Structure formats: structure tokens, C-alpha cells
Amino acid sequence: MPQKKKWVSPVLLEIIDLAAAGQLDALESLASSEMVAARDKYGSTALHWACGERAHPLHFAARNGYVEACQVLVALGADPDAKAEGDVTPFQLAAWQLRWEVVRYLGAVVPIGAPNAFACVASHWVALAPRDRARDGRQLRVAEYLRERCGDEFWRARNAQGHTPLHKAAFSGHAGLCDWLRTVVGAVDDAPDDHGNYASDLATESGHVDLANALRAIAAPTRQADLEFLGLDADATKADVRAAFRRVALETHPDKRGDARAFERAREAYGRLTGAEVGAANPLRDADRLKLLLLEDPARPIDDDDDDDDFETRLAAILLEQPNGLSLSQLRKRYLRTWHLDLPDPKQNGYRSLVHFVRARAHRVARLEYNAKNQVILYSRLDRASVQRALFLADDAHYPP
Secondary structure (H helix, E strand, O other), X not given: OOOOOOOOOOEOHHHHHHHHHOOHHHHHOOOHHHHHHOXXXXXXXXXXXXXXXXXXXXXXXXXXXXXXHHHHHHHOOOOOOOOOHHHOOHHHHHHHOOOHHHHHHHHOOOOOOOOOOOOOOHHHHHHOOOHHHOOOOHHHHHHHHHHHHHOHHHHHOOOOOOOOHHHHHHHHOOHHHHHHHHXXXXXXXXXXXXXXXXXXXXXXXXXXXXXXXXHHHHOOOOHHHHHHHOOOOOOOOHHHHHHHHHHHXXXXXXXXXXXXXXXXXXXXXXXXXXXXXXXXXXXXXXXXXXXXXHOOOOOOOOOOOOHHHHHHHHHHHHHHOOOOOEEHHHHHXXXXXXXXXXXXXXXXXOHHHHHHHHHHXXXXXXXXXXXXXXXXEEEEOOOHHHHHHHHHHHHHHHOOO
């Protein structure tokens, strides 16, 4: 675990301020010894701040798009492939901020496909670019450059969490990049991450519902089977899907003495192909299905309006995605991110009250333990493989092939 940086006594802070503001005339009037001696409380020098931030001058010059500063620093002996915390390189930061000139400059002198400590490569960083910087074609320009240099497989790389660039782009809400990944690279949302989530699930999690629906409609692994069930080709339009669904629905509608299961299968295929189906690709994120499974205990009555059952179900889904446990201090953040719902803040209400809250409402699905640091860790009482199998069998019973 990295050591926390110690503060030092600031020296000549006015020089740091001049460097940060780019006041070249004022700096030229100072003695070089003073500029060398200037330090902020973190130990960063005027050179660091002249590159845009404290610490790691080349990294921040690259991140901030100062290509001339990058060239000067490399000419003075800076390692163009230097590793910062987490083995992050200047090139990765330039790719993240879509700094085209810096990407081209560093791309000519460093191995651009190298991963950091979390197995993220430059394609992951591009997919995480800030949305306000991804406009005007900048993101696709850098993406095409990386594809030309590293090939299509570079855009299917998985990091330490099992995320592909499609996962990152979906989570960040980059609809244009997701479409480029699908149409140019051939990416399909058929690879769940290590928690079982597809790209569409992460888009939903981060509030990009329209993108999530689009991914389920055009990039889902079920797309080919849905098209075949409706008798359509791969290039079918939404109008074709609607027409095919009407035809199949008339043939299979239960009111017309048709096959109710075939009608439901057609309805689901239509929903996915048109983006109208807003279910979760990861079955563990489908709270309604998981709730029904948990409530199959005959000793416990089913109450669709029971808030305790809803909390238990949502917590069960979260913990099933955390095989190594989840710190109680992280529960509120994870719950909000996954379900867009709030929980009592332990910092305001006390951890003890949250412990009682979990034990009272979710003792069937959650186990609480204290670690060596006396921190409360939540573990799932449920076996993930068994739950997934039960959900699969439930689907198979309702919608056999």
C-alpha cells in the first residue's frame, strides 16, 4: 500500500504561484538558485507547477496537453515512459484526456500498449475520457490512432476487474465510442466483468439508461437468437423488427389460442431488439427475479410491498458481486451506485446503527465479521453459483427452447 505523502515546510511559495500562472517575465528576473529552491508543502517544485500540477512533471504536462513541455522534459533526460503511482504512464494520461499532439509525440517513443498495475491499457483510458473532452471527434481520432497502431484486439483487452473498453465507455456514457466499437471493431456486449456485469449494466448503473437500452438492442449476445426467432436477418431495421413481431404475435397470442410461451418469447425479443426492454444483462442485477427466488422460503410469506424484502434483495445482489467481502464503510456508496437509492450515512448515524440495520433486515443474506483492524466486513451467506443456477433454471422452466 503506498505511503501517504508527508508534508514539508513551504519555501518561496510566490515562485510556485508564478510558475503555475505561467508568468515567464517575472520568473526570468529571479535567481536560478531561488527557482530551484522553491517548494510547496508537498515538496513539488516550480518545474512541476509549470507543467500544470504538482508532482510528476512529465505526467502532468502530458495530461494537460503541453506537448512542448513534454519535449523539453524528455530532452533534459526525463523518461518518456516513467511510471507514476499504479504504473500509470504519461502516454496513458494523454490518451485519457485526448491530448492529440501529446499522444502522437509520445506514441512515437514509448510502448503504447503497455498496461498499468491494474492491467488497464490506453484503450481503457480513452474510453474513460471526460465527456466534455470527447466532443468534436477528438475521442474517435485517438481511438482510430490506437487501432491503427495496436489492432482490434487492443480494444477487447480486459483489465484486472474484467472490464473491456466497451465496459468503460458504457459506464462513462460515451454512446459514440460504443457505436464505433460495435461497427468498426466488432465489439459485442457478451463478456461480463468479474462481478458478472455487462457493459449495459454499467451504463444503467451510471445513469445512462438510453445507452444501456441501445447496447441491449444492438450489441447484446442474445441479438442473433432474437433475430432468428422472429425470422429476421442480421441487418434488420427497427421497422423490420416491429413488422415481424406483429406477425408472430398474431400467430401466437393466447387470446387467439396460440402458444403463450412463444408469444412471451417474441415479446422479449422485440423488447431487446428495439431497446424497450430495460432488464439487467447480469441476472443478479434483476432485483425482481432475485426477490422471487429469495422469497421461495415457504415459511416466509411473500409481500411485494415489504421494504425489508427489497433491501434484503438489493444487498444480496451487491454481496454476491463481492466474493472478498465489502467494508461496511463502503456499503452506502455501493448501494447508491448500484441501485440509485440511498442508505443511512454511517458517518452521520453511526456505524453501530448501520450494523443493526443490516442485521435486522438482511440477516438471511449477509454475514458480518470484524477484520484485524476492527472494521466491519459484509459477506454473502448465499452461494453465487447456486443462485445463478437457480435463476437460470427458473428461466428455463418459464421459457424452454
